[in-house]
Amino acid sequence: MGCDGGTIPKRHELVKGPKKVEKVDKNAELVAQWNYCTLSQEILRRPIVACELGRLYNKDAIIEFLLDKSSEKALGKAASHIKSIKNVTELRLSDNPAWEGDKGNTKGDKHDDLQRARFICPVVGLEMNGRHRFCFLRCCGCVFSERALKEIKAEVCHTCGAAFQEDDVIVLNGTKEDVETLKRRMEGRRLRSKLGKKTKKPKVAESLSKSDVSEAPGPSKMKTGKPEETSLDSQEKKTTLPPRSAAAQGSSSGKAGKPPCGAMKRSIADSGESEAYKSLFTTHSSAKRSKEESAHWVTHTSYCF
Template identity: 85%
Template sequence: MGCDGGTIPKRHELVKGPKKVEKVDKDAELVAQWNYCTLSQEILRRPIVACELGRLYNKDAVIEFLLDKSAEKALGKAASHIKSIKNVTELKLSDNPAWEGDRGSTKGDKHDDLQRARFICPVAGLEMNGRHRFCFLRRCGCVFSERALKEIKAEVCHTCGAAFQEEDVIVLNGTKEDVELLKSRMEERRLRARLEKKTKKPKAAESASKPDVSEGCPGPSRVKAGKAEAPGLEEKAAAGSSAAKAVRPPGAAAKRSIADSEESETYKSLFTTHSSAKRSKEESAHWVTHTSYCF
């Protein structure tokens, strides 16, 4: 049964105590947050986007997630608040000139500095490695360190000059308190957008139900154009409209007869309503033609 030959077991070999709580390495956690996609766990590569809670993603990973929302994906909970591509913002990042990346030695004879970041703050020059708090503007997507935004206070972006408000500043990979604050702002923003969309629908329905009065009643531009083209046309139209007001429905265009107009007889003879265009049965032929004088 063992323990033969004079071996003496120790207490920790016989009694199983409580397991030690595994502590997460802070350096490894920072590297995972700032260098890898939250959704696909792949290395971040341009185009890089961020959600309204301040998490970093690869844009192609977000598009694949929106196209295929299968329940088998365990990492889908990290992006459950992303309903469309409009809920993420493409980031405008400034490259770090001191970052070598894969250009360094791959033989293992060189120390890899995990705190060296690919991107820096374009104002303060701080590296975006998790040691310093970074933010991005939701409207333009420019990324700055929080120190730069506090020291150089302005209402416009330091890079592109776009105006922004305090609600547009989103902290990247913030604490639990930051995430809760950003989540409440996100819900308020989406609720406000839904209410605005609902108020726009009744207005669009009312404008569609109103009759188009401009077709029956010509505007001042049409009347002025008519005066310039044919002088005296307004007087003739007024004479014909007084007789037809009792017959035509409201909003209908006034119809004017050429035979009742004051034009010359030569001009009236061009139309089929003139007396010269009408023929008697004796004058008309017995065959059918396709001219305008066939009655």
């Protein structure tokens, strides 16, 4: 069988086989990672920030993402781990003096060198084009190559002199293994920060309660004078003064005939007063006489006087 024009088709032209997997160009992938924002897919421009997983972003794109977290944005998955602006670090990048940018090829008649990068390592001088591993410090944001970190071993930043630890070193655009280790570190840091906030809350409550107790008015101060003399005078007054009667207590309370608040009622007959004092009240035995012994116009109560 032949087609028009006498051509004979081959088998691979008529039978559809399995599709070949398209291979991603490594150079194009490196250019996309190191020259474009991971969130907005725009060219990186200062101020440039990096997350705890080592991805590069434009700072304005991160701010817009935090202000408007709509589910329609598919690119938001790349920054789903960023909860606040504190989760990113602004980078201190060193410009490459040999980089011309778009000025060198305005007419399109020159070859664009993809190996030429905008930034370099300030210690070794390697270009940040993806061919070499770069890292930054969370404490200060300085960026330098991993070779400089290995060759010049120090506990202080090579550019600004800030002290750092191993946990502060984050690899930029690392491999899958690097991203997994960075993710574990990120989760551990956030868990420790949550536990630290929970422990600070009871401490703040205790300090507030202590301040309230210290500001509360204390007991009244005693009068100036020798403590021995005051104690002797109080003892003499207790021995010399007679006990207060129930009537006196009632009058001092402000309402006659009513005991003070909290006082217990007791009869005069049970009190330790003299018989002459008890005979003034109707509850005394001398006041309880028969009608024959006392006349109708004579009274023995104190209410008529």
